[in-house]
Amino acid sequence: MLNEKKGITKLLKERNFRIIRRINIAKRVLLTHDEKGDVINTTIVSEEPPKLKIYLKKPSIRLIYCRPFPEGNPQKYKVKMHLTTLLLMDFHAHTSLTEVMDLVAGSWNPDKNLLTISHYESCRNIASSATHCDMCPISQSKAADSIHKRGLDVLGWFHSHPTFAPEPSQQDLDTQQDFHLWIGDRRPCLGVILSPFSLHGALIASPFRCMVVDKKENFEDQFVPYKFQVEVVSDESDIERFFTDVRRIFCGMKESGVDFGKPYFQDISITETRYFE
Numbered sequence: 001m002l003n004e005k006k007g008i009t010k011l012l013k014e015r016n017f018r019i020i021r022r023i024n025i026a027k028r029v030l031l032t033h034d035e036k037g038d039v040i041n042t043t044i045v046s047e048e049p050p051k052l053k054i055y056l057k058k059p060s061i062r063l064i065y066c067r068p069f070p071e072g073n074p075q076k077y078k079v080k081m082h083l084t085t086l087l088l089m090d091f092h093a094h095t096s097l098t099e100v101m102d103l104v105a106g107s108w109n110p111d112k113n114l115l116t117i118s119h120y121e122s123c124r125n126i127a128s129s130a131t132h133c134d135m136c137p138i139s140q141s142k143a144a145d146s147i148h149k150r151g152l153d154v155l156g157w158f159h160s161h162p163t164f165a166p167e168p169s170q171q172d173l174d175t176q177q178d179f180h181l182w183i184g185d186r187r188p189c190l191g192v193i194l195s196p197f198s199l200h201g202a203l204i205a206s207p208f209r210c211m212v213v214d215k216k217e218n219f220e221d222q223f224v225p226y227k228f229q230v231e232v233v234s235d236e237s238d239i240e241r242f243f244t245d246v247r248r249i250f251c252g253m254k255e256s257g258v259d260f261g262k263p264y265f266q267d268i269s270i271t272e273t274r275y276f277e
Contacts, residue, residue: 063165073214075226081118098162100159101134121143123135155183155189166195168225195208210228210230
C-alpha cells in the first residue's frame with residue numbers, strides 16, 4: 001500500500017510538472033519551491049508583448065539598360081569630348097555624397113556631322129539626394145547665359161550616380177526629353193551620366209554614359225535610351241582656366257561633401273590623399 005501511494009504521488013508530481021512546464025512555455029511563470037523541491041506557489045508574470053522591429057526598406061531605383069544603336073538606326077553623328085571637360089565632371093561628382101546636375105556645352109557642326117563637348121558649367125542644385133537631383137531653374141538660366149557669352153551652345157545636361165551604375169532611370173529619360181524641348185531641334189541634345197563610386201565599375205575608373213532618348217526599334221510609342229560611342233580627345237585648353245574651374249567647384253562644395261581624408265568605401269585607395277612632386 002505504501003509503495004502504491006508513493007507511485008501515485010510521483011505520478012501527480014510529474015503531471016503537475018508537465019502542466020507548469022506548458023504554462024511556462026506560453027507565459028513567464030514564477031515558481032516557489034519548498035525544502036523538498038515541491039512547487040508550493042505559482043505566479044504568472046504578465047509582461048508586454050515584444051515590440052516588433054520595423055525595418056525601413058530603402059527606395060530602389062530601377063535602371064534602364066542603355067542599348068547600342070541598332071543597325072537599322074545607327075548613330076547619326078560623331079561625339080567628341082574634351083579630356084578637361086570630362087575631368088571637371090569627374091571631379092565635381094567625386095566631391096559630393098549626393099547627385100549633382102549641371103550643363104554641358106560645346107559646338108555642333110552639321111556639315112561634318114560632329115558634336116564636340118568642350119565645356120562644363122556647374123549649377124546650383126535643389127532637392128538633392130543620393131538617388132535624386134533637381135537643377136535650380138534660376139541657376140540653369142544663368143549657366144546658359146554664361147555658356148552663350150563664351151560663344152558656345154548648350155548641348156545637354158550632366159548628372160552623377162554616386163554609388164550605382166551610370167545607366168538612366170525613367171526619371172532620367174523624362175529629364176532628357178525635357179532638356180531636348182528646352183534646347184530645341186536646331187542641334188542635338190545629350191545626357192551624360194557618370195558614376196564616381198560605383199562598385200559595378202570597380203574595374204573602370206568613373207564609368208560614364210553619353211546617351212539620347214529615341215523611339216524603340218519597330219515601336220512608335222515606346223522610348224528607350226541609346227548610348228553614343230564617345231571619343232575623348234586631349235585638348236589644348238587654358239590650364240589656368242581649368243584650375244580656376246576646379247577651384248570654383250571645390251569652393252562650392254556642400255557641408256555634406258566627401259571628406260577626401262577618409263575612405264568612402266572599405267578601399268581607402270579610392271579617396272586617399274596622395275602627393276606628387
